[in-house]
Amino acid sequence: MATPPFRVAVLISGTGTNLQALLDTVHGQRVAPEGTATIQIAAVASSRPDAPGLERAGRAGVETAVFAISDHPDRAARDRALGDWLEERGIDLVVLAGFMEMLGPEFVGRFRNRMVNVHPSLLPAFPGVGAIEQAVEHGARVTGVTVHFVDEHLDNGPIVAQEALELSYPARIAEIEQRVHALEHRLLPRAVRLIAAGRVRIDPHNPRVVLVDNVD
Ligand code: GRF
Numbered sequence: 219m220a221t222p223p224f225r226v227a228v229l230i231s232g233t234g235t236n237l238q239a240l241l242d243t244v245h246g247q248r249v250a251p252e253g254t255a256t257i258q259i260a261a262v263a264s265s266r267p268d269a270p271g272l273e274r275a276g277r278a279g280v281e282t283a284v285f286a287i288s289d290h291p292d293r294a295a296r297d298r299a300l301g302d303w304l305e306e307r308g309i310d311l312v313v314l315a316g317f318m319e320m321l322g323p324e325f326v327g328r329f330r331n332r333m334v335n336v337h338p339s340l341l342p343a344f345p346g347v348g349a350i351e352q353a354v355e356h357g358a359r360v361t362g363v364t365v366h367f368v369d370e371h372l373d374n375g376p377i378v379a380q381e382a383l384e385l386s387y388p389a390r391i392a393e394i395e396q397r398v399h400a401l402e403h404r405l406l407p408r409a410v411r412l413i414a415a416g417r418v419r420i421d422p423h424n425p426r427v428v429l430v431d432n433v434d
Contacts, residue, residue, distance in 0.1 A: 221255035224414040228262050229300075229317040234271020236328055237262060239403035240410060241278045255433055257414045261307050265299060265319050276313045281307075287319070297325040304393065305330075314368060316348075322325035325372045326341040331420060333368040334413070336406045338398045340364060346374035350398055354389045361385055361394075365400045365409040367420075367428070372418055376428045378418055379409045 227246075228237045240259055258265060262275035267284045273284045292297040302311060305328075314321075314335040326333070337348035341364040344356070353361040362382035369375035381401055385394065398404040412418050412430060421427035 221253065223256045223260075224249055224310050225258050225260040225308055226311045226313060226410060226414075227304050227307065228259060228275075228313045228315050229264070230262060230269050230271040230315055231265045231272040231318035232269050232271060232316050234262075234274045234316065235399060236268065236402055236406055237271050237315075240315070240407055241274065241280070241312070241331050243407040244278075244410050244414075245278065245347070247411075249411070255414075257410065261304065264304065265317060293319075294322050294324065297322045301325050301328045311410065311411055312368075313406070313410065320372065321368070324368050326368060329368070331367055333373060334365055334378060334409060335368050335373065335375075336402050337364045337366065338402065339349050340365060340382060341373055341377065350394055351391065354385065354391060354394065357387070359385055361398070363398060363405050376426055377418060377426050378413070378430065379405050381405050 228240060229236055244257045245259045247257055249257055259280050262272065262280050262282045264272050264284050265286060267286060272282050285291050285296050285300040287296045290299060310332065312329050312333040337349060339353055340362040344352040360382050362380060364377055365379040366377045367375040383397055383401060417431040419429050421429050
C-alpha cells in the first residue's frame with residue numbers, strides 16, 4: 219500500500235517566490251530516497267485576495283483560499299477559520315512564507331512544532347519587518363536567513379536552519395535582497411525536506427534547541 223503524502227500548507231501575503239521555490243523543488247518529490255511517501259504542497263492560504271502568490275498556486279493546481287481579517291469578526295475568528303480549513307485538509311506542516319500577519323496564541327497552539335517561518339535575517343538579530351534594511355542600517359557585516367518553528371512571539375521560535383551571507387559597504391539593498399532571496403529559496407525547501415523525513419525534533423533537554431539529523 220502506498221504511504222500517504224506529507225501534506226504541506228503554505229501561508230502567504232504577497233509575491234510568493236518562496237512558495238514557488240517549494241513548488242519547484244519539493245512538491246511531488248519523495249520524502250526520502252529510500253521511501254515511497256511524497257511531499258505535497260496541498261494548500262495555499264493568503265491573508266490578502268490580491269497576493270500574486272495565489273496565481274502561482276493556481277498554476278500548480280494547488281487548492282487556494284483567502285483568509286482576510288476583514289472578512290471575519292476579528293483576528294481570533296479568522297485564525298479559527300484558517301485553522302479549521304487546514305485541519306480539514308489533513309495538513310502535516312504549515313509554512314509561513316511571507317505571511318505578513320501575526321497569528322494568535324490559539325492558532326500557534328494548534329500547530330505547535332508543525333509550523334515554520336522563513337525570516338530574512340540571522341535571528342534573534344533583526345526580527346520584524348524590514349529585516350534586510352535593519353541589518354544594513356545597523357552596519358552588520360553578516361546577515362542571512364533563518365527557518366524557525368513558530369511560537370507565540372514574533373520571529374522567536376526554535377531555529378531549524380540558518381545560513382549566513384556577508385555584507386560590504388556601501389551596501390546596495392536591491393542586490394542584498396536578491397542574495398537573501400536566493401538563500402531563502404534553498405534553505406526553506408531543505409528545512410521542509412528534513413522535517414518531512416522526520417529528521418527534526420525539539421531537544422527534550424532544552425525546548426529552544428532543535429536537533430537535526432543531517433545525514434545527506
Ligand atoms: C521573504 O523575504 C520572507 O523571508 C519574508 O517575506 C518575504 C516573502 O517573499 N518573511 P515571497 O513572498 O516568498 O517572495
